[in-house]
Amino acid sequence: xxxxxxxxxxxxxxxxxxxxxxxxxxxxxxxxxxxxxxxxxxxxxxxxxxxxxxxxxxxxxxxxxxxxxxxxxxxxxxxxxxxxxxxxxxxxxxxxxxxxxxxxxxxxxxxxxxxxxxxxxxxxxxxxxxxxxxxxxxxxxxxxxxxxxxxxxxxxxxxxxxxxxxxxxxxxxxxxxxxxxxxxxxxxxxxxxxxxxxxxx
Amino acid sequence: xxxxxxxxxxxxxxxxxxxxxxxxxxxxxxxxxxxxxxxxxxxxxxxxxxxxxxxxxxxxxxxxxxxxxxxxxxxxxxxxxxxxxxxxxxxxxxxxxxxxxxxxxxxxxxxxxxxxxxxxxxxxxxxxxxxxxxxxxxxxxxxxxxxxxxxxxxxxxxxxxxxxxxxxxxxxxxxxxxxxxxxxxxxxxxxxxxxxxxxxxxxxxxxxxxxxxxxxxxxxxxxxxxxxxxxxxxxxxxxxxxxxxxxxxxxxxxxxxxxxxxxxxxxxxxxxxxxxxxxxxxxxxxxxxxxxxxxxxxxxxxxxxxxxxxxxxxxxxxxxxxxxxxxxxxxxxxxxxxxxxxxxxxxxxxxxxxxxxxxxxxxxxxxxxxxxxxxxxxxxxxxxxxxxxxxxxxxxxxxxxxxxxxxxxxxxxxxxxxxxxxxxxxxxxxxxxxxxxxxxxxxxxxxxxxxxxxxxxxxxxxxxxxxxxxxxxxxxxxxxxxxxxxxxxxxxxxxxxxxxxxxxxxxxxxxxxxxxxxxxxxxxxxxxxxxxxxxxxxxxxxxxxxxxxxxxxxxxxxxxxxx
Numbered sequence: 012x013x014x015x016x017x018x019x020x021x022x023x024x025x026x027x028x029x030x031x032x033x034x035x036x037x038x039x040x041x042x043x044x045x046x047x048x049x050x051x052x053x054x055x056x057x058x059x060x061x062x063x064x065x066x067x068x069x070x071x072x073x074x075x076x077x078x079x080x081x082x083x084x085x086x087x088x089x090x091x092x093x094x095x096x097x098x099x100x101x102x103x104x105x106x107x108x109x110x111x112x113x114x115x116x117x118x119x120x121x122x123x124x125x126x127x128x129x130x131x132x133x134x135x136x137x138x139x140x141x142x143x144x145x146x147x148x149x150x151x152x153x154x155x156x157x158x159x160x161x162x163x164x165x166x167x168x169x170x171x172x173x174x175x176x177x178x179x180x181x182x183x184x185x186x187x188x189x190x191x192x193x194x195x196x197x198x199x200x201x202x203x204x205x206x207x208x209x210x211x212x
Numbered sequence: 213x214x215x216x217x218x219x220x221x222x223x224x225x226x227x228x229x230x231x232x233x234x235x236x237x238x239x240x241x242x243x244x245x246x247x248x249x250x251x252x253x254x255x256x257x258x259x260x261x262x263x264x265x266x267x268x269x270x271x272x273x274x275x276x277x278x279x280x281x282x283x284x285x286x287x288x289x290x291x292x293x294x295x296x297x298x299x300x301x302x303x304x305x306x307x308x309x310x311x312x313x314x315x316x317x318x319x320x321x322x323x324x325x326x327x328x329x330x331x332x333x334x335x336x337x338x339x340x341x342x343x344x345x346x347x348x349x350x351x352x353x354x355x356x357x358x359x360x361x362x363x364x365x366x367x368x369x370x371x372x373x374x375x376x377x378x379x380x381x382x383x384x385x386x387x388x389x390x391x392x393x394x395x396x397x398x399x400x401x402x403x404x405x406x407x408x409x410x411x412x413x414x415x416x417x418x419x420x421x422x423x424x425x426x427x428x429x430x431x432x433x434x435x436x437x438x439x440x441x442x443x444x445x446x447x448x449x450x451x452x453x454x455x456x457x458x459x460x461x462x463x464x465x466x467x468x469x470x471x472x473x474x475x476x477x478x479x480x481x482x483x484x485x486x487x488x489x490x491x492x493x494x495x496x497x498x499x500x501x502x503x504x505x506x507x508x509x510x511x512x513x514x515x516x517x518x519x520x521x522x523x524x525x526x527x528x529x530x531x532x533x534x535x536x537x538x539x540x541x542x543x544x545x546x547x548x549x550x551x552x553x554x555x556x557x558x559x560x561x562x563x564x565x566x567x568x569x570x571x572x573x574x575x576x577x578x579x580x581x582x583x584x585x586x587x588x589x590x591x592x593x594x595x596x597x598x599x600x601x602x603x604x605x606x607x608x609x610x611x612x613x614x615x616x617x618x619x620x621x622x623x624x625x626x627x628x629x630x631x632x633x634x635x636x637x638x639x640x641x642x643x644x645x646x647x648x649x650x651x652x653x654x655x656x657x658x659x660x661x662x663x664x665x666x667x668x669x670x671x672x673x674x675x676x677x678x679x680x681x682x683x684x685x686x687x688x689x690x691x692x693x694x695x696x697x698x699x700x701x702x703x704x705x706x707x708x709x710x711x712x713x714x715x716x717x718x719x720x721x722x723x724x725x726x727x728x729x730x731x732x733x734x735x736x737x738x739x740x741x742x743x744x745x746x747x748x749x750x751x752x753x754x755x756x757x758x759x760x761x762x763x764x765x766x767x768x769x770x771x772x773x774x775x
Contacts, residue, residue, distance in 0.1 A: 044686065044695055047745040050577075051586040079613040079638045080745070083574070083587040112488070113574040113587075113613050116541060120576070120585065143243075144541040144573070173241040176538035200324040200450035202284050204395045205365045210661065210672070211393075211592045211652055 033061065038068045046084040050209035058091035066095040073105075079113075086117045090124035099126060103133060115140075116148040123152035131161050138164065143174045150181050242532035243487045247494030250502050252525040255628065258510035263521035265476035268775040270564070273299060273466045281320070281327050281446045281460055283453035284359040284366045289348060293332060293443040298466045300336070301437040307471035308433060309770040311405040312442055313598045318461040319399075325450030326398045329462055330358065330391035333443035334380070334406065336435045339427045341380040341406060342387065345373055358445070361452040378422045380408045382675045386657070393594030395449065396579065397548035397604035403596050405655060407434065407770060411763040413708060414677035417660075421677065467564075467599060469772040474765075476774040477523035478513075478650075479566035481558045482506075483607075485550075486540030487532040489571055492616035501619050501639065502527075504630045508643035512740060512758050513650075518765035520774055526566060530557050539570070542611075543578040544591065548604035551593045555602025564599040567653060567773060568607030569646055575611045587611070589745075590645040592652035599773050608649035610642060622750075632753025640748050644758055647740050651760070654768045658743035659736045660694055674741060678763040680707040680714065682736045695744065696723075696737045696756070707734035723747040723756075730757030739764075 033041070038061050045053050058065065066089060073085040086105065089098045099122065106118030119137065122130045130152075137149035150168050153161040169178050252259060279294035300310065314329035332353065334341040345352035353372035360369045373384045381387035394400045409421035410432070429435055444462055448454050482502075484490045492498045510522045530536035534557075539550045554568045575588040593605030600606060619639035623630035632640070657674040660682045673681060684703035685692040699714050700721055706713060714736070718729035726749035729735065736742050738757030741764070748755030760768070768774060 041687070044693070048693065049589065049744055077637070079615065080587060080589055080611075080641075083613075087586050111614060113541070113611075116574070116576075117587065143537060148541070174532075174537070175241065176532075176535060180538055197322055197324050198451070202361045202364045202366050202452040203450060204284065204359065204392065205367055206388075206395055210389070210657060211595060212588055212590060 035064055035068050038062060038065055039072060042069065042072065042085075042088065046081055046088070049212040051084060051087075052209065055091050058088060066092040066098040070098065070101050083113060083117045086114065086121050090121040093125040099130075103130075106133075112142045112144055115142070115145050119145070119148045119152050123155055128156040128158045128161065131156065131158065131164075134161075135164055138168045143177050146172065146174075147177045147180055150177075151184055154181065154184065242537065243491075245487055245494070245531065246491060249490075249529060250493045250499045250527050252506055252527065253503050253628070254507045254510060254525075256507075258514055259506060259522045259525055261477075261524050263477035264523050264775050265471065265473060267305075267471060267473045268476060269470045270772060270775075271302075271468045271470075273468070274463065275466070276461060276463045278318075278459050279444065279446050279462050280456075281323070281448050281454050281458045283357070283448050283451040285357040285361040285369070285452045286454065287355055287357055288332070288346075288445050288447075289354050290346070290443075293445055294462050296442045296444065296462075296464045298440045298442060298464075300434065300440050300468070302468065302470060303436055304434055304468060304470045305472035306410075306433050307469075307474055307769050309405055309407060309469045309471075309772065310434065310440070311403065311467040311469070311599065311772050313401050313403050313465045313467065313600060314444060315401045315463050315603070316399065316446060316460050317463060318459075320458045320460065323448065323450065323454065323458060325448060327446040327448050327460055328392045328400075329402045329464075330445050330447055331402055331404045331442055332445055334404070334440060336427065336440050337438045338429065338435060341422075341427060343374055343376045343379045344387070345371060345375050358447060364452070366452065377419045378426050380404075380406060380422060380427075382419060385672060386675065389595045389657075392449075393597070393605050394548055396545070398449075400548065400594070400604040401598050401600070403594060403598040403605075405596060405770060405772070408655070408767075409675070409677075409763070410766050410770075411677045414675075417673045417681045417683075418675050418677050418679065465600075467772045469770070471769070474769055475519045475521075476769065477521040478771075478774050479523045479526065479562060480506075480509075481526045481528055481554075481562055481566045481568045481607075483528045483530050483554075483557055483568060483570045484536075485530050485542075485570050485572045486537040488537075488540060488573060488614055489612055489616065490529045490531060490536075492612070492614065492618075493527075493529075493571075495617040496625055497620075498617040500623070500625065500627060500630065501616055503628065504620070504623075504635065505639070505643050505646075507629045508635075508640070509646055512643070512647040513760070513768075515760060517762035518760040518768060520765065520768050523775075524566070526559070526562060528557055530570075540573045542570075542572045542575045542609060543585075544575065544588070545578050547591060547593070547609070550609065551606045552602055552604050554606045558601050560601075563601045565773060565775060567650060568601065569650070570607055570609040571612050571616075572609055573612060573614045575609060589641070590649045592649040595652050595657060596655035597653040599771075608646070608653050610645045610649060612642065613638065615639075633751065635750060635753065637748045637750050637755075640750075640755065641745065644740065644746065647758065648742075651741050651764070651768075654771050654773075656741050656764060656767060659739055659741050661743045676761060676763045676767065678708055678733075678761045679739060679741075680734050680736050681705045682714070693744075694736075696747070699736050710734075723749075726752050726754050728754050728756055730755065731759070732757070733759060733761065 134149045134152040346354045348354040351371040359366040407423040414420040590610040623634035682699040684698040686695045686698040717734040746756040
């Protein structure tokens with residue numbers, strides 16, 4: 012009798028789990044809808060809620076897609092799965108193989124957001140890339156880590172970088188936009204408007 | 213000998229100068245340029261300077277005044293409002309308009325940020341056009357300010373609203389778009405163009421036009437002769453409250469457009485940002501693709517009902533040597549700086565007559581709180597942007613994804629304009645994106661959208677009477693959104709003029725099979741201002757439509773840039 016009740020319990024649990032869990036096709040469909048928007052508004056929690064198989068689904072979608080915007084957004088979406096070693100390996104492989112600067116930069120941003128200091132060496136490898144935007148993105152990734160050794164790399168890079176605008180952008184990245192130059196004379200700002208900007212996209 | 217020495221010095225000097233020229237390679241600092249700059253060549257008369265409307269004339273009146281700066285949540289009684297009188301003696305015609313561009317200068321040194329010059333009232337002597345709640349009671353704008361702030365975060369004061377549907381702006385959100393078009397930009401002007409509509413019909417979410425029903429007084433055009441009075445408040449973008457005595461200068465330019473006939477043309481400044489995009493546009497394939505892109509764009513604007521053509525296309529190469537590369541992989545935090553650079557990049561002669569379209573490699577949202585920041589296809593400076601260069605909102609931008617020289621590989625290189633069935637989906641969408649962002653710049657919103665923020669707590673619509681409404685969403689909770697599927701399959705709104713749903717009008721839609729209904733006006737996704745990506749089947753060149761409705765055309769025609 013006990014064994015029968017246990018079996019019934021297992022069946023009920025399995026059925027209820029099956030009813031609530033999303034299939035890979037459900038995940039694909041939801042993600043496809045999300046990345047088709049003019050503005051991707053999903054939170055980190057939304058991406059996490061897609062389930063454990065989401066990184067594999069995203070990588071599969073990436074391989075099938077011929078659309079540039081979609082592929083970039085899928086690369087960016089992988090940043091929400093920092094625990095996925097497959098995603099990290101995939102991103103590094105794509106970043107290394109691609110000749111497209113936009114995709115390479117997206118890979119660096121995605122890995123920067125998900126792995127940070129752990130991928131310091133990967134980022135550092137791009138500091139001598141022929142594409143200035145790639146160099147800048149890699150330097151920004153290193154700068155964001157806040158790691159002393161990475162900071163040293165960035166300072167060394169900035170000292171040697173020939174494109175003045177890259178150095179300028181790198182330096183500007185840390186400066187709060189609303190802080191005026193004459194800080195000693197200025198009353199500290201204390202308020203700002205909060206509003207979505209997706210209506211202009 | 214002396215002469216030879218001087219000549220020698222001159223030669224060396226000229227070599228030095230040529231080494232500094234923008235076309236020359238400069239080591240690692242700038243990648244070299246090659247090829248011949250693109251010259252637009254679009255057959256069929258879609259792009260021609262003769263497309264302009266000879267009946268259009270412009271006159272500008274500039275007024276300046278000094279006014280008090282208040283904080284975001286500070287009471288705004290009439291004593292802080294700055295009155296600006298505008299002469300409206302001339303008959304501007306049925307397609308005429310007046311555009312008020314307001315800017316703030318001489319902002320105090322001891323305050324951070326800048327101030328929004330907000331138009332809170334406009335009277336033509338008979339009617340008040342805006343109708344903000346300004347009586348000074350019930351916690352309204354005058355009593356409690358235009359925003360409510362908590363821990364430094366400020367949202368719209370829910371008692372400071374547009375009090376009547378007989379207004380130029382249907383609600384607070386539509387009004388605010390024009391007063392504070394970019395909340396993170398410093399010194400963004402406010403731009404308010406009147407009329408904001410002129411069409412019959414309208415109800416519910418797209419209500420009747422206040423100008424047609426009331427403000428025109430039955431004449432079909434702005435009242436004249438007389439003096440209109442605009443009233444502005446200067447609201448700091450960085451403080452909840454500002455101590456007394458802080459003032460700034462308000463400059464208002466009233467641009468009166470006289471226009472008695474429909475139609476006209478807009479010029480486009482197509483600005484290639486950075487050496488990579490420039491080089492792509494200089495290849496044979498890039499030149500063909502640019503001609504195809506302009507042809508696509510011109511076709512979308514020139515459709516029946518809209519009848520706005522493209523006058524001239526001015527290609528502008530914003531080279532690395534002049535700072536272009538620093539904006540080529542654009543972050544949203546750079547938008548205002550890039551748009552502001554339009555005064556140095558575009559010609560002064562084009563100001564007020566041409567729209568600035570910045571073609572960049574990519575656009576990334578670095579101001580959102582989401583992960584690494586998602587890539588964006590296009591962005592507009594302001595909904596209803598200013599007809600001026602050099603401001604933080606002077607243009608639109610779209611991403612080429614560094615593919616101008618590789619798009620449309622199935623289209624033979626010798627083809628002048630690639631037909632639709634030889635265009636990549638991404639390439640086709642690029643043209644749609646430019647049209648969409650220009651639509652925003654002309655003052656149009658998305659037809660419907662759910663914007664998940666406090667300023668737009670529920671549906672936000674374009675208010676244009678003859679565009680369809682869709683309120684059905686897919687998904688649930690915070691992720692519920694309007695989609696092609698929800699508008700097609702579950703929306704029950706009856707659309708004018710035939711009172712049909714999208715589903716009734718478009719029965720065989722199947723994007724997987726390449727079956728679309730691009731001319732069905734009842735479906736939101738067939739309009740240029742649809743708010744998400746569209747479907748397009750490259751092999752057949754079929755896809756969702758790219759319509760501008762007739763009433764949308766009226767709105768575009770009012771714009772002073774359309775001449």
